[in-house]
Amino acid sequence: MDPTDIRVPDYFHKVVDCQWACPSHTPVPEYIRLIAAGRYTDAYMVNWASNVFPGILGRTCDRPCEPACRRGRVEKEPVAICRLKRVAADNKGEIKRLLPAIPARKNGKRVALLGAGPASLTVARDLMPLGYHCVLYDGDGRAGGMIRSQIPKFRLPEAVIDEEVGYITDMGVELRLGRRVDSLKAVLAEGYDAVFVGTGAPRGRDLDIPGRKEAAANIHIGIDWLSSVSFGHIDKIGRRVIVLGGGNTAMDCCRSSKRLGGEQVTVVVRSGFDEMKASPWEKEDAMHEGIPILNYLVPREFVLRDGRLAGMRFEKVAAHYDGTGRRSLVATGEPDLLLDCDDVLVAVGQENAFPWIERDIGLDFDKWGMPKVDPRTMQSTLPKVFFGGDAAFGPKNIIWAVAHGHEAAVSIDKLLSGEQVKDRPPPLVNLVSQKMGIHEWSYDNDVSLDLRYKVPHAEQAVALKNIKVEVELGFDRKLGYLEAERCLNCDVQTVFAAPLCIECDACVDICPMDCITFTGNGGENELRPRLKVPANNPSQDLYVSAALKTGRVMVKDEDVCLHCGLCAERCPTGAWDMQKFLLEMTQAGPACRSR
16 A cells, blocks of 8 residues: 555544534534633633534534444544533533624625525525625524524524524524515526525425325324424314324424324334434433334324314335335235324425526426535536525524535625635644653643433423423533543544564554554555454555555554554654544635636
8 A cells, every 4th residue: 555645634634523523514523622621711712603603502513523433443422522512612602703704895796595594694694794695585583594493492492593583683694584485587587696595495395195184184294393382373282192104304393283282192104213314312301301103103094073174094004125125015905003192293394485486597306306416516507506404405503504504605705706616625734743842732731431421301300390491401511521532533643664673563562442453455455454463444544654664554444543643652753643633624815716
């Protein structure tokens, strides 16, 4: 193998697994160290720079970072990255003085943002400090989009939404709220220099089975029902409730029902429990509140008695897999299951609806009715129209919407500065030694065996009586510190200098993970199995040195390294060093333009 070029930005970025997995590439270990140091405001601003909504995401993020966490390879549970984000938000000081200044004189460019959800708000956050005039449209009377309308208040209090959305709208964004956009052609006719569409996936899928029309009064589309609850239009539900679907929306529906009078709330899913799209912690929270989840049941009909919904009939199925591993659901032949109910919430998926986008304006759609969007630039086939969030590629989550917003803002800024949109800016990368003495580092490199700390919850008897009582109370400062100490500082990299190495093998002897090997070089497929411990995860690179004096090379498996620094402490010549890697994505502004 060729020697590893650690100057390539993605090399160490991929080693910081949590940051690599985060769509907006938040520097996770950096803000966790700040929390451990009690610097909550600084930790908040590190988050705000990349993911825009730390307090919101600290309660609601889908947490793609946590399955990637290196701590999960040492013991069962990863670091509670999401909840630590909330620790920074809950304990920060006043931050308005730290927000970017808004120029008094605009740059003459006007940008329309359709939909006031997280994607559009991110675009506004990035473009307003550059002098753009941003106009935000939404059919609802308050900004926030699905953050405000579809996430129950027992998960996300209104005050947190108001605060973090307000940081952006207070930048001087022109708000046209309570005004539904019925024509993209009409918006374009207003002469905007660019238009960003962040309207989400506003339509819930229905279930067309016998009895649907006759029982319509007691059958509700999940996302519409959640929105009505959020805005106070609905404040009760029947005693017996069936929720159809296995995603996070279904979990929000069943838990909300429990708080609005549902005494017997049941979730019914056509797939297996492990195949449900809901996050594991969402399923756990629902079951903890006494809500059963029934799997492998396919809806057959809505049952009526005396002209009113009385129950649902389900067919029992089992999963069968063919030789290619493809799954199909096959009827078991057992008698159908009849469940009594007073109301049904249908949460079997969401889809996009673009009846307001005319098909004769140069914007192309695919066979599924989705706009054709460049996944890197977020640009549509109509050059000055961009998409992001659920409106671009279908339902995902808030952190993906934020990532789309950042990329779209870069594209808009480059387009309106006369540059090629596809010419994407590189990230800022820094690599700095953490050496304070011969064997002392400027970070805590002790690897503890602490198990993940449990977040406190409100008393269930209280939480289930009021839909606005927040269930998770969050870590206090003490628990936040203890959980932060579980972080393995994956961004502090082991950097090897081959010319200093005397091949004494001291680093090999002391490494607790046996991830360092001195051996003859070879091809990657041949080299991986003959290391001291075979490197079986090809998604993580091997760190390979230049040839040493004996002709051997140093090979380190990045997958299992704990970044404990023992190799650097033990090395008698300083061939190993611990160097902090910092990567910041380049956002809209002068740094994203060609030099």
